[in-house]
Amino acid sequence: MSDKLADMRFIRFLLYEVNKIEELLQYPYHEDHSRETFDMAIDAAYDVAHEVFWPAFQEMDREGVTFDGKNVAAPKAMREIWRQCKEGGWFAPNVCYDLGGQQFPLSIFAVTSFLFNVGNSSAAMYVSGAWGAAHLIESFGSEDLKARYLQPLYGGEWGGTMALTEPDAGTSLGDITTTAVKASEGDHYLIRGTKRFISSGDHDLADNIIHPVLARLEDAPPGVKGISLVVVPKRRVNPDGSLGEFNNVVTAGIEHKMGLRGQATATLMFGEQGECHGWLIGEPNKGLSYMFQLMNHARVFTGIQAVAGASAAYHCAAQYARERLQGREITNRDPLSPQIPIISHADVRRMLLQQKAFIEGALGMILFCAKVADRLQNTTDEEEKKNCNLLLETLTPC
Amino acid sequence: MSDKLADMRFIRFLLYEVNKIEELLQYPYHEDHSRETFDMAIDAAYDVAHEVFWPAFQEMDREGVTFDGKNVAAPKAMREIWRQCKEGGWFAPNVCYDLGGQQFPLSIFAVTSFLFNVGNSSAAMYVSGAWGAAHLIESFGSEDLKARYLQPLYGGEWGGTMALTEPDAGTSLGDITTTAVKASEGDHYLIRGTKRFISSGDHDLADNIIHPVLARLEDAPPGVKGISLVVVPKRRVNPDGSLGEFNNVVTAGIEHKMGLRGQATATLMFGEQGECHGWLIGEPNKGLSYMFQLMNHARVFTGIQAVAGASAAYHCAAQYARERLQGREITNRDPLSPQIPIISHADVRRMLLQQKAFIEGALGMILFCAKVADRLQNTTDEEEKKNCNLLLETLTPC
Known part of the structure; x- marks a missing residue:
């Protein structure tokens, strides 16, 4: 790994000079902020990425995930990363003060997420999973679900996933077969089915794991x-928010993805070994449209992961090229x-510059989208909302 | 892995229709051959690749190479592959009858090598190493060296390497520091130095390993x-060809290359722990020019390894695309x-066709070069020799 994890000067150039994110300070949601608080956040994230995420990368990759047929253990080093992220408020720096967040723009959240992914992608995925699940509930869930689920998820008490893919339904989500049958008593549904390739699907880092299914x-x-979209907790959540009994979400196995050996990508069975309860998010049969309303956003964060890997590789290559005689x-x-x-040889420089150009271009695109998403989220002008939405849909196509 | 290891119909199309290799039958060296013997050879190689090389691929990759600080053991499954290649004459199907070969054209040797690499690249490299070392000795060595080294190398009794790279001299071979000092008695030199990234550098598959250094x-x-180029055996070779004492070629470690975990890529120390004898190949100070005279040829075989990997990936992808609903x-x-x-989706077809086009184009280029190399090797016409050489140097640049 390079001593230098990422080019912070270039990131600042994108944020302040290209995207002029200080314009976002005009919105009430961000009014407590300033360029200074933005800088403090991204510099602190760089330190966490450099001193917490990155040093555990090789170790987590070597150790991998442990599954004894029943319980899943994340790599040991992940416990400290989780703890530090919880303490530092890195699970959801963008959410509102009431939910424990710091009301940062998505533009800043995108940078902190980029830096954590540069340092250790497997680890960053555990952290971002909770945010994704909570964001779905916050956007479309009932007040009761929000009251019980948001704070623990955004605060890093619980983990979260997105349980979409099934063995025979990946890109073709219309073919999913997981069922949710209204229980004869109570407000819950009985869930049955199998989901595959679920990132951070099971682990021992948090007291509970929340699956939007x-x-x-x-x-x-x-x-x-x-x-439809239902929220299915690993352990049921009592009305007062305390944890109830095991909800029969059972891990069938851990999947192996190249470069993500530290990440607990799981196959999960819902309700195969006992009643598994789920609660409807929003209205029936609107699950896919809820998911797609978040997709513009999700795609930006998927892009971040890809560019982060490329950027880490570039900085390693550049450092090696400066040292190797x-x-x-x-x-x-x-x-x-x-x-x-x-690095003095023209063809080596050409290759490094090509890497650099791809990374800077892609990161520029991502942070541009993040700024548009920030405007979309904050503006009260309907015309601007429409334009921002159109622009995002154009720049992040299916 | 795909049920189909490679597209033999396309290979035959290249050999017989595009390159018209039956033209090579006009040369005395190949006069015993025919399209039938060519077909028998490549069909037999397909079977060996499919039934011997390929089934051991995953196992060899999982097991890896064992190094106890002194001795190196190749993955267990490699013993049977080595035995079958020895029995089938696959170490050097192109060399002359007197040396145990079958006088096949390089065009056929290129196909058999391609098929073995498709099945299991780590394994194919053990087999091709012996041929490379022997070919150097055959081209530039003394009659005495040829008499003692060629038959065991071409016949698979001994393994072989190419020991060029040093820790501080990879592409810049002018900077190597390994020394060869004329011994006060005898016809040998005393060798001292370290070589890195030596493919098949040490293993337990053969009685001896021959290093052109x-x-x-x-x-x-x-x-x-x-x-200069010197031949350095792991065990010294007596005048009658029998094996003498250990020659102090010591393995310092095994290197790890992605995708080649079954291959014993070694760091070797020559003469650090006792006298290490080497014998000059050809004249002093001409080592690099000898190496480069073989480079046109070596590049074709390096290309084969790359296309073989791409081809194996393509056939796996095509089979999956036909099965996955x-x-x-x-x-x-x-x-x-x-x-x-x-495979019915246009974009999946586009991706598969792109893979196919790259592979067929690259394999076409390789077999075209092999045919030109065959003409270069056989023709007695000086003008044709010159043209073939020029063409090869153009098509396989540094």
């Missing part, structure tokens, strides 16, 4: 028009003269 | 003009109709 209600129309200037015919760093 | 003689001019024709709005194989 795509499922079909009884008599739902076929295809994408019959998909090999060959001489092409005009130097003296074989006894000292060798030069390979 | 780039080294500097005393008073050699600096840079590329002062590099997901989604429906874009014009089909009935969510209850059965899902279709993803």
